Structures are given as structure tokens and as C-alpha cells.
Amino acid sequence: MKLESLLPAGARSPADYLRAAQDLRLDQAGLDALAGSGYSFVRMAVARRPQAAAGTLVRVLDGDYDWWQFNDLLRVVAGHPNADRGVLLRVLHHVARLLEAAEVRPYVAALTLAGRHELTEAEVLRLAALPGSSRRLRRRLRTVVAGRGGQLLPGTVTHLMPQL
Template sequence: MRTLHGPKDYLELARAPGTPPEELARLAAADFPFVWRALAERPDLSTELLRSLARRPAAGWNGACLLGLIARHPNADREALLIVLAATADLLGRGERPYAVALALARRIELPAGEVSVLGGLAGASRRFRRGLRRALAH
């Protein structure tokens, strides 16, 4: 395993092609949200690591960005998407606006429309968001 001296080393390793799976798992356990995002951008990231990242605390822009990357990731399975859905509902309930995440979830075939449509009824859902959600679910 490579010795990591600082945040830059973590980020470089997260972005490096060919980083071994055990190193990716170590990076996912790091406390750097920018590293989590870099991992979620990797097309080769495993479903297990996507689930692990989805369980990370989601708050503010960093959290919504990470959740959005996972919601759009081709390797995200139903379980990972359900974790993202729950975190998105929590953010909406706290008055945050993870609208892009919700719309990405609405476009996933792994989630039935009924599971995602509940987001439109939460306190943080604006009228414009509800309209966009209905459109995304219709396609």
C-alpha cells in the first residue's frame, strides 16, 4: 500500500487509473469529502464502494454532490439508490434542496416511480421541483 502524506495524495490516488480495489476501499474510508467525490466519479468503482459512499453523512453542497454522482453512476444498484433516496428525503426534510439528486433518481429504472415520487410531497419540495419530478418520472 502506498503511503499517503496529505489530502493531495489521497485525491491523486482516487483519480489514478488502475488504483487497486483495496486502495479504493481505503480511500472511501478517509475523511475527505473531495476524495469521496473523486471516487464516485470513477466508472470502475464497485457497487459495494458506492453503497459505502452513499452511507456517508450528506449535508450541504458536498453531500448533495456526492449523492448526485452516486445516483447517476452506472454501477449503482437498487440498494445504493435506496440509500441515496433516503438521504435525499432527509435533506429535503431539513430544508436543503437536493433537487438534481432527486431528478437523477427519477430517471433510474431500478426505482419505481412510486418510491421516488414521495420526494415531491416533502416539506422542502418546491412547486417547480414537483413539476420537474413528475416530468422526469413520466419518461
């Protein structure tokens, strides 16, 4: 269903855009349009939709967020079923940048990326060398990467994986 048909006529509130982003009838063109919304919570709702295409996820990543929202967004996009290698490399870049600054801890996004087969082990494990990586993160990254071949090893991040 088209975005315009899900929005009320006349004046529209931010809540109207959020409801449209969450509406299961919204088509891909509508999701893409809302990926450029001026409201960060609407862009987050778009990122949470399993139907969002890779290009839509890239647009969502380009929005303005506070550090808390951006950390959560990275986690959501890293685990998104339609996140292809290009999207995951962008998430990896953002996670690395945050770990270099050592102010924000995007640990769940980093661990989610470690489980993605679209990224090489070397690409993921370079996160372990960054200043914001804790000893525990470094160990868990190695564990998750080692467990990619089959089931994850006991004690890995299956309980931390994002739910979309």
C-alpha cells in the first residue's frame, strides 16, 4: 500500500508517520520514503521492518541520531535479514569509528557483525584492536567468528542477537 494512503489527509503529526512506518501494508517505496524522515524514531521503525531493502537500510544509517539511538540502530541493521555486504561494511565502519573514539560501546552491534558470513573474519576481528574494545569483547568476537561454521559455541551471544 502506498504511503499517502496510510497517512491522514491534512495536518500530519510525527505519530502519523510512525504508524505508517509500522503498518504491515506499507510498500517498499513507502519504507524508502520514510527512511529519509526527519524523525529518528520513524527511521528506527523502518530499520526494524524485515521488508526494508538494503538501499533503504543505507538511507536509514545516514540520518541524525543521538549516540544511544545510533548504537541501537547499528545493532538492528547489523542483524537485519536484508543487510547485504555493502550495508554490513557501512555498519562495520560506524562500529569501528565508535570504538576508536572509545566513548560509545557498540558491543552488541560488533558481536552481531561477527556472526554475519558476509564479512570476513579479518574484517570483523580488526575491531578487537581498537581502543574501545574491552577484553571481554575481544574474546567474544573470536568466539563468535570461530563458531560461524556451524552452531555457535556455548556462552556466545545468541541471547544478545537483535530481535526484528
